[in-house]
Amino acid sequence: MSKHHIGIEPIIELPNNKVYSWDFRPKKEEIILTTESFLKCVICEEPIEPNINGWTGGNNPFPVSENGRCCDSCDVDVVLKARLQNLGFSEQQIDSIIAVQKDMFINKKPL
Ligand SMILES: [Zn+2]
Secondary structure, three states, X not given: OOOOOOOOOOEEEOOOOOEEEOOOOOOHHHOOOEOXXXXXXXXXXXXXXXXXXXXXXXXXOOOOOOOOEEOHXXXXXXXXXXXXXXXXXXXXXXXXXXXXXXXHHOOOOOO
8 A cells, every 4th residue: 555545544654753643534435545546626626636744635625515625725725715704804814814825835935
């Protein structure tokens, strides 16, 4: 099995051999991942590629979708925007927050 297989519980093996996991339970049909078969984003339907940390499990798309996982790009552009709108942020505030998130996690620029 390739290193992208995440098994029943998502676990990240850190360089110091410690194991980091968290309370996240993907549906059974979503947990078989190989380097040849990534999850498909539930929003844009593109394959979810490994993020900067090698994580291939994507992101929680709620409230845009109650099922599946979404890619990093949709996580910021669609899901984060929807969450901030629900919280009552202005469009200008939302644009600023999204710009910072994109620089950090998608364009990988340090602050
Ligand atoms: Zn997407």
